[in-house]
Amino acid sequence: LDDFDAEFESLWSRAYGVAYVVLGDRSESEDVAQETLARALVRWRKVSAYAGPWVVRVAGNLAIDRVRQRQRTRGVPAHEVPGIDAQRVDLQRALLALSPKQREVVMLRYVVDLPEAEVATTLGCSVGTVKTHASRGLAALRKSLEVAP
């Protein structure tokens, strides 16, 4: 039996970890973790079979949404938002520029720190595909570093 309660701690920590890398804000990351886990709970019968990667995907998307929201509501470029260290701002900018698939690979490979083979298993693609997406994702990250002020 797959029980939400039994997996709660590890899933929450994973969601929080992904959100924190992107957002760098404890309170916002807790919000993202809460929202992610609540969505998982509501859909538990559907997602419990692959809850780990599902949580990473949703938490990553919610965190990116928050970055977009910050940009919209504050009306300033991300790199001028105070209180966020420059490297994180570069990461945010790069993640926004990635395709959903590339973002997913970068999240799993570098943010969650899964080995390539495990990312491939998680996403149901070949290691070669993971390498390709990771490589393009990293290129976008490097580009972001180059243009950073």
Next chain:
Amino acid sequence: VSGFDFGALRDPVAPEPGPRERNGVDARARQLRARRLRNRVALSTGAVVVIAAIVLGAVGIRQDRGPEIAVPGSTSTTVTTPITAGPSVGDRFVPPTTEQHGLVVLAVTLPDGETFTMKYPPAMRIAQLGFAGSTGVVGFSGLSSRAVTISYTTVQHVYGDQAPIATYRDANGQPVPVLRAPEPPSSRGRAPVQLVFQFGHWLVQVDDGQEAMNPAQLSTWARNLTGSFDRSGYLMLHASPPLRVANWFDGGFGSLSEHGPDQIELASNLYCGQPGSDTSTRRRVVSAGEPAVTWCDGNLHVSATGASNFVALAATSLRVSPVP
């Protein structure tokens, strides 16, 4: 490798989730479930309301095995017909069934026209749980995509005499109002506004939430989304460019927002065919203490929860097969 030190971006003292976090998740999950219900018809406790049974002719309801309805005519009708109500429970449509070799045969049509048949023992009474759900409509050319909520009720019933915030015209020149969702305002502010279509007795609500549409976009939505009904009475949505009806559906039979009652959740093109996702093997799950059984039938994810007998029957006897 990347020039990024991802390790440095992680929280060195990440909090451990405890009862506070768990309670927060439960509370938010309750809100999410309540949102599914927010526009739904209030029912007196335990009451099953069967709305007037007038569907273009004869409607028969057999209390034991559910309604069996004969609907003459073509497979679909236009959307401008007056509102007529078929059998329903709450704001969910109770579709007709037939019987075959001691099993109930229930045809299901999803809003994108995908059809399949469910066969089950009469004791499961799936049709009587009522059908509702949500589906996606994709927008192109700068038009945003939206998930739309589909239920079996009327604008009047849900919104009362609320004056529209704005009114647009559909493809036939009929009014499509923008109304405020009848939910209590959230802590973040006012309840969202919704573009509201009435196709026969089916209500289609389009949340104009996070990224509010401008009047031109709302007008485009109103003009390009239409509905028709199949011969069982299910709603099928149609969209013309720059809109397209997505092939996913999330809904099913029963009050999916509540714990406890019997329910069959159906999700098309959302949760199957992914690494680690369910397969055709029926899998027992526990969610919030409730037993359930889940599996995939092609791209259709099926899950059943409720009374132990209901779940056991679903695990052993419920058959779902696509209609080509």
